[in-house]
């Protein structure tokens with residue numbers, strides 16, 4: 168039995184309505200004047216829901232479109248980007264906002280920081296070098312929550328929430344370790360009390376104990392009822408905290424579902440390949456390379472590597488020539504036409 172993915176309800180948060188509902192979102196970048204030098208298909212027909220309590224990890228090889236997807240949700244793409252589809256934010260205390268068509272004034276005034284908090288990839292470089300962590304937090308709290316009675320107290324509360332020692336607040340960014348700067352970045356993302364948090368590679372450059380502490384912190388945000396989307400290369404970190412997982416390949420989602428079951432029993436050969444490349448999977452890299460996003464094939468973009476994984480040549484299975492729609496099966500979804 169199959170159905171459209173938009174109505175898939177993740178097992179982890181069955182009853183809650185989605186805070187963010189992404190429906191066939193596509194992003195392409197025009198190259199050259201008016202696209203005369205072609206285009207990059209960075210995100211193609213991506214659909215998923217994000218509910219309170221969910222920590223959805225988005226995984227996939229470098230360049231597959233993960234960051235572009237996050238930037239699209241925040242209206243942070245450059246002028247050569249063209250968007251299609253919809254992404255609707257629905258919170259209990261404000262009218263729904265459709266992010267793809269929203270004006271910049273709405274994104275800046277209502278969405279960024281207030282409804283959607285962003286933990287950026289390189290937190291240390293994101294912080295202003297000449298100001299202490301406390302002064303940056305205070306400024307952000309004052310800007311995002313002008314009505315708050317005691318902004319200085321709220322800054323201390325945020326610091327405690329993310330596990331920062333109070334003394335650290337009076338340090339400058341260059342005096343912070345990578346893990347501490349990451350905590351300041353999470354505190355900044357929480358300053359406007361956003362119901363949705365996007366974290367783009369929040370653990371890059373951290374050693375394992377700090378990776379664990381950072382992802383546990385994000386898991387805590389989901390447990391308190393926020394919806395968290397975490398982009399990561401680190402499948403071990405994803406496995407530790409994710410409630411759900413979305414796997415992206417060459418601009419499309421190829422698998423989506425509850426993390427425990429996707430990791431235990433991957434349905435898409437690409438997901439299986441990613442798991443096989445982990446130490447416990449035997450360090451077997453996926454043969455071949457992803458296609459250029461300027462020249463995506465009409466059928467399944469993974470088909471040549473899929474054939475190599477299966478031990479044959481890169482010939483395309485006849486079933487792999489059609490469009491690889493993400494098709495729902497219960498609370499999981501997969502974009503593969505070969506039976507698994």
Ligand SMILES: Nc1ncnc2c1ncn2[C@@H]1O[C@H](COP(=O)(O)OP(=O)(O)OP(=O)(O)O)[C@@H](O)[C@H]1O
Nearest residue numbers: 196207209228229230231232233234235236245460
């Ligand atoms: N402004 C732009 N113009 C043209 N192409 C772009 C632009 N921004 C990003 N791209 C391309 O879009 C594709 C997706 O990039 P993206 O940064 O989303 O990858 P990613 O999955 O986040 O990779 P990584 O894991 O390395 O961060 C890449 O091929 C990238 O070169």
Ligand code: NI
Nearest residue numbers: 233234235367
């Ligand atoms: Ni990225």
